[in-house]
Amino acid sequence: MTGWEDVRAEVLRRIRARDWAPGALIPGEEALAVEFGVARATVNRALRDLAEAGLLERRRKAGTRVALLPVRRATLEIPVIRQEVEARGQRHSFRLLAMADAVPPVPVASQLGWGPGLAKLYLETLHLANGKPYAHETRWLEPAVLPDPPPDFSGVSANEWLVTHVAYATGDIAFSAEAADARCAEVLGVAPGAALFVTERTTFSAQGAITFVRLVHAPGYRLHTLV
Structure with a gap:
């Protein structure tokens, strides 16, 4: 994997395939960084994007879990x-x-x-x-x-x-x-x-x-x- 988009895509695939079930605690950033061969910051960016999309729930000291009831959050880019x-x-x-x-x-x-x-x-x-x-x-x-x-x-x-x-x-x-x-x-x-x-x-x-x-x-x- 080369970038956070690749990490995001793989994490999303695992969520959709129920490799990580709703409510499940997923591996930590450090473990995922080692598995994917990328920097921890790259993993953080990918997980943050999925959390903003309502698919993950991230809490300090409690880890990251797959959302039990994923919420689709509308995003609107500022238009030129x-x-x-x-x-x-x-x-x-x-x-x-x-x-x-x-x-x-x-x-x-x-x-x-x-x-x-x-x-x-x-x-x-x-x-x-x-x-x-x-x-x-x-x-x-x-x-x-x-x-x-x-x-x-x-x-x-x-x-x-x-x-x-x-x-x-x-x-x-x-x-x-x-x-x-x-x-x-x-x-x-x-x-x-x-x-x-x-x-x-x-x-x-x-x-x-x-x-x-x-x-x-x-x-x-x-x-x-x-x-």
């Missing part, structure tokens, strides 16, 4: 909106509508663990598909994750730059249907009060919060993911 639009056969462009250092609203600061009154970077972006509004993006961003000098967000969207440059460890995502407020109605070209699909997402690195983003999608947007 440009690629999402281009996959629809359309041309993507965007406009940076606003960029400023400002104090985020209390609910946002609380959700991200930011102290009260601390200024963060605020960005407002309109994404377009074939020149028509596709999504209205408002974002609060931790400036510490940016290099010096920071990226030119008028030339590359914050969405694309963050996905390709900043690794995240955990996150949270929520979906809702909401009535268009005056600003969304203006930039998306819809009637105030129109029902729109909204995505709100927070992401964190091991060091702390990265960003909170709110995407309000133009009418006709369709979310598709695999389970």
Whole structure:
């Protein structure tokens, strides 16, 4: 075996073949590393992935067991909106509508663990598909994750730059249907009060919060993911 994906595949095979029955304690990382001829870190990465998928239960000092009732956990990769639009056969462009250092609203600061009154970077972006509004993006961003000098967000969207440059460890995502407020109605070209699909997402690195983003999608947007 050469990588964690190979280890993952073999462990998954054993689970599905009932070589390791539901609830069974599987060999430790060190024993598996010796058996598979890989580093212990490689085994750890494979088991962690299966635990995140709900197939294994890992507890400190208690070892790793096959889940009694495996839970399928949906995973959603953060999309690059440009690629999402281009996959629809359309041309993507965007406009940076606003960029400023400002104090985020209390609910946002609380959700991200930011102290009260601390200024963060605020960005407002309109994404377009074939020149028509596709999504209205408002974002609060931790400036510490940016290099010096920071990226030119008028030339590359914050969405694309963050996905390709900043690794995240955990996150949270929520979906809702909401009535268009005056600003969304203006930039998306819809009637105030129109029902729109909204995505709100927070992401964190091991060091702390990265960003909170709110995407309000133009009418006709369709979310598709695999389970």
